[in-house]
Amino acid sequence: MNSPPSSNFWNGRFVGDNQRYRIDRPIAAGGMGEVFLATDTRVGQQVVLKLLKDTLVASPEMRKRFEREVAISAALQSDHIVKIIDCGVTPEGYPFYVMEYLRGQTLRHLLLCEKRLSVERTVSIISQVCQGLHLAHQGVTLQKDGGHEHIQVVHRDLKPDNIFLVPTDLGEWVKILDFGVAKIRNQSSDQTHLTHTFIGTFRYAAPEQIQNKENLDSRADIYSLGIILYEMLSAADPFGFHIQGNNISEASWVLAHAYEPPKPLREQPGCEHLSAEVEAVVLKCLQKNPNHRFASVAELNQALQAITQPALGSTNTSQKPIIVHPQSHSYPVPAVESSQSDAETIIFQQTGYNQESNDDSVTQIPQPIEPQPTPGEVLPPHPSPYASGNYDSVTQIPQPIEPQPTPGEVLPPHPSPYASGNHDSVTQLLQPEAPQPTPGEVLPPHPSPYASGNHDSVTQLLQPEAPQPTP
Missing domain, CATH: 3.30.200.20 (Phosphorylase Kinase; domain 1)
Known part of the structure; x- marks a missing residue:
């Protein structure tokens, strides 16, 4: 040689x-x-x-x-x-x-062609990178001198050139390249540690990596992923060097990684549509202090998946969806589309609740238009809201229109409501339209509803039509 x-x-x-x-x-x-x-x-x-x-x-x-x-x-x-x-x-x-x-293209080539990528495509690519890095960061166990040695691996040179995209029928399959320059972390000893040699690419290197700190760990790769994420979404770097062109000195990158705060992602041209959650994930990767970044690529991957999952119900995240199970009533309920075709579950959005209630959730059931009863008709139970009181449930049954008496008619006794009482239940009977009495006829009693009280439940029953007496 x-x-x-x-x-x-x-x-x-x-x-x-x-x-x-x-x-x-x-x-x-x-x-x-x-x-x-x-x-x-x-x-x-x-x-x-x-x-x-x-x-x-x-x-x-x-x-x-x-x-x-x-x-x-x-x-x-x-x-x-x-x-x-x-x-x-x-x-x-x-x-x-x-x-x-491998047959395909590097992420670098893709970015040169398409400039910036959508959030969904970005997450799909970086999520697969995280899966590959997760295995490396966990480490491998090798046999050594008759024993076993556990070795953790940090890539140290993550960049778009080392992320390869293989087209498949199911989409892009991602492969990480060039683990040959990886930093080996041995829990017992680092026999091949180069104390004063920087290996990597300054543009994507973490601050602690450039400083050659001995405690370099997997969070250095997370910083590199932050630079890549920023570039994929904005077609720019976090420090504004893309405006100056490609001739950026290594010293400029070193100072920027160490001291310059990254520009907020959504302030880059064309990135105004990105959500605050996307920006927060990227900027967390770019924290100067490794302790302030994601603790692992698994945690980063989980955060990336969360920002691409659609929220349930309304876009207003301050309101919680309410799940209402319709009762077996004969009156109509609003037609609401539901993904649960077998279980008839209707989802509504919570709009308000009683401020004095101690319930964790409030269920609101939309009331249908109440049908008009006909004489002798039995209507289904119709719950009505109440403002206060110690009631477990209140059921009200609409009363039919009371008939007008004719001259000489004997009306049934009509008890008046009571004001209070400690009753467990109160039964109200609804009379059908009263028949025209004949001389000497005795009509059945007709109780009236009550106004208030400490009742656990109120049940109203409808009586069948009274038979016609004979003289």
Whole structure:
């Protein structure tokens, strides 16, 4: 390795055990290495091969780090993390690893084409990223020296270039790329820690990551996701550098991440329609202090899902929906659409309640237009509202119109209402239209309703039509 080979040097060369992989052409170059399209000659499939960057090969510590992190990345078996197939060293001494070949586009390419994305599409993509990161942040357990070692992984280089979108019949499937530069957090020791080396991309790096703090954890990835979310929704960065163009110095990004407050998302042009909840989630990711961010990607994912779920009932979130179960009455009820076709549940919006009530919820039942009774008709129970009193329920039955007496008619006795009394129940009888009496006829008594009292329930019963007496 007297001089670093060029990218063209690798074209057509074979690497790996038994010269398994043929390098076809370069695809891209990153901070840690160069990426090539290659062919797995054993199975005849295309793969992606990444070589450690020539400037890092000379460092024994970096070589050890690269090999260790490749092994750990291969252990991250998630549907949302690109799969590591193989690894090895070229005859020239360059470490490499082999990944599955994905057909699609990076999030960077999508943003260049569409500028900004909808909230729903943004949440769908970042939610899948969170699922992949969740497994990495939880860590993997590997065998070591006859024992077990638990290792937590922080990506440290999340950016649109490392988020890959694979089109499927069910929508975009997201894969996270480039865990090869990940920061390994070992609960016992960090054997490959580089104390004074920044690895990542300044534009998306968390403040504590730029400062090379030793307690770097998963919340650094959450900060990077905040920058990505901001960019996906606004086609801008949180610090206004997009106005100045692309030639922004690394020092400018370092100062902005450390000291500049992010501009509120809804103040960006074209973002006025975004909800306050969306803005709050993004800005929480961008907190300078890691303790003020989401505690985990699972918590972030939950917040993202909540802002895309439609609210139940009215858009006025200060009112709670009321669930009313209609009684088995014969009078009509308002036709209200309900998703519960089997259980006849009608949902209404609460509009008010008695301020003196101690109930947690108030149920309001709309009253239908009361039908006009006919003589002798039995009407269904019709509950009526009451203002005060110790009543469990009040049921009122409409009385028929009392007939007008004729000359010589003997009217039935009509008891007057009472003012008070401690009665558990009061029974009122509703008389049908009184028949025309004949001389000597005795009519049945006709009780009248009461005005008030401490009653648990009031029941009114309707009497059948009285038979006609004979002289």
